[in-house]
Amino acid sequence: xxxxxxxxxxxxxxxxxxxxxxxxxxxxxxxxxxxxxxxxxxxxxxxxxxxxxxxxxxxxxxxxxxxxxxxxxxxxxxxxxxxxxxxxxxxxxxxxxxxxxxxxxxxxxxxxxxxxxxxxxxxxxxxxxxxxxxxxxxxxxxxxxxxxxxxxxxxxxxxxxxxxxxxxxxxxxxxxxxxxxxxxxxxxxxxxxxxxxxxxxxxxxxxxxxxxxxxxxxxxxxxxxxxxxxxxxxxxxx
Numbered sequence: 001x002x003x004x005x006x007x008x009x010x011x012x013x014x015x016x017x018x019x020x021x022x023x024x025x026x027x028x029x030x031x032x033x034x035x036x037x038x039x040x041x042x043x044x045x046x047x048x049x050x051x052x053x054x055x056x057x058x059x060x061x062x063x064x065x066x067x068x069x070x071x072x073x074x075x076x077x078x079x080x081x082x083x084x085x086x087x088x089x090x091x092x093x094x095x096x097x098x099x100x101x102x103x104x105x106x107x108x109x110x111x112x113x114x115x116x117x118x119x120x121x122x123x124x125x126x127x128x129x130x131x132x133x134x135x136x137x138x139x140x141x142x143x144x145x146x147x148x149x150x151x152x153x154x155x156x157x158x159x160x161x162x163x164x165x166x167x168x169x170x171x172x173x174x175x176x177x178x179x180x181x182x183x184x185x186x187x188x189x190x191x192x193x194x195x196x197x198x199x200x201x202x203x204x205x206x207x208x209x210x211x212x213x214x215x216x217x218x219x220x221x222x223x224x225x226x227x228x229x230x231x232x233x234x235x236x237x238x
Contacts, residue, residue, distance in 0.1 A: 015042065015116055018065050023087035032130060039122040044114050051107040058096025059120045064088045067113030070193065073105045076095035084147070085110070087175060087187055093123035097123060110193075119215070127211045139238045158237065163198040164208055168218070172227050182219075182228040190223065199231055 015037055019025040025033060042065065045051055051062070051069060062069075069086040083105055086092050096103055097120050127133045150166075158166070168185070176183040195205040209225075212218050217233065219226040227233070 014065060015040065018063055018089050018116065022140070023089050024091065024094075024136050024181060027136050028133075032133075035126060036118065036123075039126070040116050040118050043117055044112070045109040047109055047112050049109045049209075051109060051113075052103050053106050054103055056103045058099070058101055059065065061091055061093045061097040061118045061123065062107075063091045063116040063118070065114040065116055066110060066188070067111035068131075069113060069115070070108045070110050071105050072108065080196060081199070082193055085187070085189065085193065085197070091140070094137060098137070100154065118165065126210070138232070156184070160200050160204055161200065161208055162236045164194070164199070165236040167198055168225060168227065169230065169233055169237070171225070171229065176227070179226055182226050183230070185225045185227065188223040 016033065019033065019036070025036070027209075028036070040063075045067075047067075054073065064086050066088060069092065070082055071084040071086065071092060071106075072080050074080050074083050085091070092107065093103075095101075097118065098121055127137070171185045171187055172183050175187040176185050178184075189206050191209070192202045195202045197203065209220060211216070213220055214233075215232075217227075217229045219228065
C-alpha cells in the first residue's frame with residue numbers, strides 16, 4: 001500500500017531544480033515557477049507500491065524527485081508491458097492533468113520514491129491565467145507521442161538486436177555520463193524491465209547482452225550498463 005505523506009524539505013530548493021530539468025518548467029518565469037511550487041505537494045511511495053492503476057481517476061501531474069516509476073499495462077493475454085520508466089527529473093500524468101479522464105496505464109514505484117504532485121484543480125486555473133503554458137505542455141505531450149511512435153516503429157520494423165540497441169542508445173543519451181573508455185548509463189534496470197520495453201523475453205535479452213559483452217561492445221556492472229562502442233549499436237539501427 002502506498003504511504004502518502006508530506007516530506008519535510010525546504011520549499012523551492014530540490015523541488016525547483018528538479019522541475020527546471022523538465023522542458024515544461026524550463027520556460028517558466030521565476031514567478032510562474034514559484035506559484036507552481038506553492039500549490040505542489042511532495043509525497044512518498046515505498047518500493048513496489050502502486051501509485052495509481054489503469055482506470056483510477058486522473059487528477060494530477062507528477063514529477064519524480066527521487067527513485068524511479070514504472071509505467072505499464074497488461075495485455076489481454078495477461079502479459080505486463082512496460083511502456084516507460086520515469087527517472088528523477090522527469091514528469092508523467094500530463095494527459096490526466098489536462099482532461100481529467102481515468103488513468104490509461106499503471107504506475108508503480110520501482111524504488112522508494114518521492115514525487116512532486118501538481119493537482120489539476122490548482123493547475124488549470126493557473127494555466128488559464130498564463131495562456132502560453134498550454135503551448136509548453138503541448139510540447140511535452142508531443143514528445144511523449146514521438147516516443148510512443150518510435151516504440152511502435154521498433155516493434156514493426158526491427159528485430160530484437162536493433163530494438164535493444166535503440167533502447168540502450170536512448171538510455172545513454174538520457175542518463176549517460178562519461179566513464180573510463182565509454183559511457184556509464186546511470187539508470188539501473190533489471191533485464192526483465194528491459195525485456196518488456198523491447199517486447200521480448202528476459203532470456204533473449206540476456207543472451208544478446210552477453211553477446212555484446214563478450215565482443216566488447218558494452219559491460220554489465222551490477223545492473224548498470226557501460227557502453228564501450230556505441231558505433232556498433234548505431235550501425236544496427238541506421
